[in-house]
Amino acid sequence: MALAPSLKLPTITHIRAYSMGGAAAKVHGQGGGDYHDQGKDHWIDDHIATPMSKYAEYKQSRQSFGINVLGTLVVEVEASDGTTGFAISTAGTVGCFIVEHHLSRFVEGKRVDQIKLIHDQMLNATQYYSGGGGVVINTISCVDLALWDLYGKVVKLPVYKLLGGAVRDEIHFYATGARPDLAQKMGFIGGKMPTHWGPADGDEGIAKDIATLKEMRERVGDNFWLMFDCWMSQDVNYATKLAHAAAPYKLKWLEECFPPQQVESYRQLKKNMPAGMLMTTGEHTGTLEGFKELSEAGVDILQPDVGWCGGVTSLCEIAAVAKSRGQLVVPHGSSVYSHHAVITFTNTPFSEMLMTSPHADYVRPQFDPVLIDEPVPHDGIITAEELDKPGFGVELNRECPLERPFEH
Ligand SMILES: C[C@H](O)[C@H](O)CC(=O)C(=O)O
Numbered sequence: 001m002a003l004a005p006s007l008k009l010p011t012i013t014h015i016r017a018y019s020m021g022g023a024a025a026k027v028h029g030q031g032g033g034d035y036h037d038q039g040k041d042h043w044i045d046d047h048i049a050t051p052m053s054k055y056a057e058y059k060q061s062r063q064s065f066g067i068n069v070l071g072t073l074v075v076e077v078e079a080s081d082g083t084t085g086f087a088i089s090t091a092g093t094v095g096c097f098i099v100e101h102h103l104s105r106f107v108e109g110k111r112v113d114q115i116k117l118i119h120d121q122m123l124n125a126t127q128y129y130s131g132g133g134g135v136v137i138n139t140i141s142c143v144d145l146a147l148w149d150l151y152g153k154v155v156k157l158p159v160y161k162l163l164g165g166a167v168r169d170e171i172h173f174y175a176t177g178a179r180p181d182l183a184q185k186m187g188f189i190g191g192k193m194p195t196h197w198g199p200a201d202g203d204e205g206i207a208k209d210i211a212t213l214k215e216m217r218e219r220v221g222d223n224f225w226l227m228f229d230c231w232m233s234q235d236v237n238y239a240t241k242l243a244h245a246a247a248p249y250k251l252k253w254l255e256e257c258f259p260p261q262q263v264e265s266y267r268q269l270k271k272n273m274p275a276g277m278l279m280t281t282g283e284h285t286g287t288l289e290g291f292k293e294l295s296e297a298g299v300d301i302l303q304p305d306v307g308w309c310g311g312v313t314s315l316c317e318i319a320a321v322a323k324s325r326g327q328l329v330v331p332h333g334s335s336v337y338s339h340h341a342v343i344t345f346t347n348t349p350f351s352e353m354l355m356t357s358p359h360a361d362y363v364r365p366q367f368d369p370v371l372i373d374e375p376v377p378h379d380g381i382i383t384a385e386e387l388d389k390p391g392f393g394v395e396l397n398r399e400c401p402l403e404r405p406f407e408h
């Protein structure tokens, strides 16, 4: 595939993988690409319902069962003209091994624009151990994002322009955190709260989460969106009862009630839900086929995490699956990596801001402290102009304690 001399693009000479935090570093609480790896007294680790909540010893804290063991993965790619690109995700040392010892062969030596070819080779070459998701796909996502960043930096264009350009001038955000009432004051269009109780708590659990919803509804008034995020903690019966109990308080959507493989549960819940309430999920799904199944089951909003679903290359495909059924795609968090993609999607009318401030009382960049210049919403909005920098428009904060555990 030779290019005309005027279109000659550099090749990728090096790929390097770094980790920060996670169990291997024995230092926790730094945030970064692993946004669950926060310090003590953080809303994100305060008795949130999970599939582990049935075990009393793992009920109070998600860190107690190891939600933060992976840590941050940073992938850096360098081109023959000296330009570098990078990205971060959640995969830590495990991801570093996969990048350096396996995926590097598909990256080094290719031209900087051969992203789809590299993406396909990474997916197919890891089929025998990826299980269609998890940390392997997180790692592939990170490489994909680093490649888009490099390509944008080489041709001096923002990633969103490489993807076809913005379809709107600004992105409007809802906030995920413990304090929708404060999110409203900060200009967000809605607030998504974690559920703190699940099937092991029975009807009493439902009553407690509904009491929080009621209190928030009283604080924010009728028109502000309120949502529940259930982080795979429920069964169909419990989710159905919760949905009906939440309807009088105008719950906009019920999110991720079940693990991603339980497609039949989603299909059933969709039938059981009160009219007008939306069913959403997808952040822990790692394959296009998985998203197709969720879409077929009637999920109203697909929520891939661009750092966990195969990168921007996969996210565009998932958005097309959703679009084919008139569904929305509203990525899970993912900050700047999501912004550049969703501003080009006609079926993403709003986006998520994951509140990583300990008490959800101010806007802190999701991946703080690893990215320099990570854009955050002001009055609940990020404009296209704010994304007008080459690549993803962010730089790596090299003052972070990054380690390179494997070199190839
Ligand atoms: C709050 C949720 O439990 C989780 O930490 C984040 C999430 O699932 C979301 O933002 O969506």
Ligand SMILES: [Mg+2]
Pocket: 229, 231, 255, 256, 283, 332
């Ligand atoms: Mg969620």
